[in-house]
Amino acid sequence: MVLTVEQTRIPVTGVHRRYTKRRLAVTDALDFWSFAGAAANVAMQMMNPGVGHGVVESKVDSGALMKRPWKRARTTTQYLAVAILGNEKEIDAFREAVNVAHRQVHSAPGAAVKYNAFDRNLQMWVAACLFIGFEDSYQLLHGRLSEEHAESFYQSAAVLATSLQVPRDMWPATRGDFDDYWVRACAETRLDEPVAAYVDDLLHLRMINLPMRLVFGSLLRFLTIGFLAPYFREQMGVRWSAADQRRFENLFVFVGFVNRFIPRFLRFGGSYSLMMDLRHRISAGKPII
Template sequence: MTAAAQPSFEPDPLTCEQTRIPIPAIHRSATKRPPRLTDAMDFWQFAGAAANVAMQMARPGVGHGVADSRVESGALMVHPWKRLRTTASYLAVALLGTTEEKEAFREAVNVAHRQVRSEPGAPVKYNAFDRNLQLWVAACLYIGFEDSYQLLHGRMSPEQAEDFYSTSATLGTTLQVPEEMWPCTRADFDLYWNEAVRLAVVDDKVRAYVDDLLHLRMINFPMRLVFGGLLQFLTAGFLAPHFREQMGVTWTATDQRRFENLFLFVGFVNRFIPRFLRNAPTRNMMRDVQRRLRKQKALI
């Protein structure tokens, strides 16, 4: 007599309410043209940088790859400012670079990535050239751009969101992600994202690393004392509920109101800051990449 088959329980699919942060207000554009990804080249975008790294690391292959990386020259906890420059340079090249500049940056990143692979017998297998992991990282970067843009300008309509998304594939194709892997439409991206977030399961090793990141233990104590509280608050605010749950981050309704009110104020002030000033950090990074290429200096 055979044993009765055990019932299998498929987890409920995740929803955007679990995988995305809420955006309270309607879109208010300064121009009549459709919004573009380059409209998010704003220095306020860096407010969610630590949260974006934490989201990327929530995927075990990425998290263990970063935590175990033997490439000390680019290690976030050892050289935080250099890592910030490298990431900001990549985003600048992905948005503004020519085909040749993207190819040069891709090869520079490849040199570092060749050293990032799991050891035999490692509990989590990873390889920095895994296109699925690179697609996940690029998707996280897109989320960062869209969230920061909407927090400043309000929630986009589906049509506006489609326009904003339409040129975003370069966030992945500047590395190893072929264009056909990038979700075709904004609706397709939601489907991909909600399914991919189910694979974001944080273990103790990655949680400890992310805890150091969220508490800014990679910067010196005086700066941590001055900016730590604000940056921890911003980082938690940029994390969607699923990620907060995985990382053990507490977030209350009062925190959410404070976060939304902060960006309501910041968004109002932002209207009076000239675009060239708001975009200056990204454009300066692009010029730095071009200078390094001319002088044949290392890009990362």
């Protein structure tokens, strides 16, 4: 099967909001709705065999999504906040905290799937998925990016990779080069057991308690599937109709409209609160993750 960009990206409607003339950056995408596709993003990341088996087989229980979902949600979103908003000292502190956990994540001798959390190619894939998530959610809220805005947004997102172990020259030079990388990387993904079982638990929110699952489960599952590109939906075996796609697009047209009337400090408040928490942890000498 020869993949195309269209198969590996979610459809985005035309522009429904006029863009500013200034350069866009990933800092503009820290709206709380940008995290609506978080579960879909994790699923995409785990379809890389090295990432998937690294997560499923990890012995680091303190950060396990299925065992400590709220802590994992906090540390993951905090990483995104510090990568985008943090200064060099804050990024270094968070990187070292992540490194402590990553030193314990590597495949056992003789394992069918070889992986190491310090593998730059695996970290590059994770960063690429995160960028795709931010770009998709931004475009759903504001409309399709022009080539100029897409390029400036992309260049600013390199911090998602360089805040880990990925050197700047591994991040594709242009947005067009990234598309080439993305299609090649997606073609190498697969969903095998036990990763498929883990992703199914994630899709059905089995890591949260039953009352919350009953209240929010249907909406979050709808958002998760909606944020998956057709190629990933096929691998996961989930159904998504044309009517589902229309409802998904209409939801974000509505949200994008409502967002215009919500003050920026409320929409971005979660990310800035995470930065305040991080700075408190650093100054108090508390564990970061």
